[in-house]
Amino acid sequence: LLKKPSKLPPGPPSLPIIGNLHMLGSLPHRALHQLANVHGPIMHLKLGLVSTIVVSSADAAKLFLKTHDAAFCSRPKTQASEVMSYGRKAMAFSEYGPRWRSMRKLCTLELLTIAKVEMFGGMRREEVRRVVEEIRGGGGGEVVDLTWKVDKLVEDMTVKMIFGSGGVEFRRIVDEALKVAGAFNLNDFVPFLKVLDLQGLGRRMKRVSKELDALFNQVIDQHMRSAKENHGNHKDFIDIMISLMDSDCAHDVQLDLDTIKALLLDLLAAGLDSTATTVTWAFAELIKHPFAMKKAQEELKDAIGLDRMVEEKDLVNLEYLNMVIKETMRLHPVAPLLVPRESIEDVIVNDYHIPKKSRLIINAWAIGRDPKAWSGDPEEFDPSRFANSDIDLSGHYFELIPFGAGRRGCPGLQMGLRSVQLVLGQLLHCFDWELPDGVTPCDLDMGEKFGLAVARAEHLLMKPTYRLKST
């Protein structure tokens, strides 16, 4: 913790301010990590007009996300959440309160249950197999843009799960929506700049939300027309939501059209890039660490054999693959600063007074590198650090929180993790992977691109060779 000021005002002191908006740069998780190395794991920054607490160690994260979770469980009002999320009608960007609680209940009990994860298993199986065949059809020896392939595969799986089907136009609109929602928006930190809209984000938000709205109306309308023929047989999330519109068990939510559309955007924003980005980071690390790649592939060969592809029932037996995923998420959490929180009341934390409506940023990226929490070299990719360790991704181990923790922790963990395991496992099992001629693992650029999910700056180009015996 920062040292307390020597002259204390009456009552608990405020945390002294040590930084401002200019210090964040283009990769804020890295800049904040450096600041924390100097000022400690709990810092107070003034970002524009917003008082922001930044947390950068496992112990401090536990303090805010467990001990004081009830006080820090809201989300700040942002321009994107207001303009694009139908006045914050859904869940991910909504303020804490009875409405959020009902929406969360609806999501966890109706949409993101283990039963629904299983229900979409057949669809995932077909989609992943189709991409394996596509890559194999390249004849071998040809360079594949793995980033693009994995992005497209996860997009197809997510869109089928939510909408049943998609389209090219859809991708363009959603990409733009994610870009403007993920941008660092000055208007959120210096509200009087909103009228000037210096970055042009406000205008882009309005434009894209209009396009999204038209698209959502079109797909919901199609689903409503075919709902009668489905006879209660739900094929995707929209079917489920439509059936809940008239039902008694909508968990106290008035599931109107705007709420459904806001929820669709939440699910797309949360589900699309997070899964694909994790898979490509894992591939990049495995290419840089051939020993780990070999070990993961040998485990797949021993557990499954080279006569068939991976099935979802195999995934629980793939201990090393799961360690690779944890290690990837430790070093490359897709949301390195999680999703910002806001305090709903005045709180005293470690003798410091933190006023109501303070913003809370949890630097999961820095926590994954906290030398007090991780032995050896925390910067080194080493999946075996999880051997004989109880640490999992559930949010109960604060040194590893890529899905967040506490009341606002990710409700899509099971859904997201299952897709990551299947896509990564299948591609590692079906192919041997090499870098294109003349490129060595040391040349591989590990630069990042900041956004709603922090992806690799460069696409990953790889040469696959089919590895299985049978078709």
Ligand code: HEM
């Ligand atoms: C690898 C995959 C994923 C990762 C790493 C991830 C990560 C996260 C993180 C860090 C948060 C913020 C947690 C916090 O504030 O403590 C979050 C929230 C959320 N995630 Fe995920 N997520 C993933 C997949 C998914 C999927 C597939 C869905 C649903 C289709 C989903 C739905 C949500 C929702 C609705 C929230 C907002 C929860 C709330 O505010 O109450 N996520 N996720």
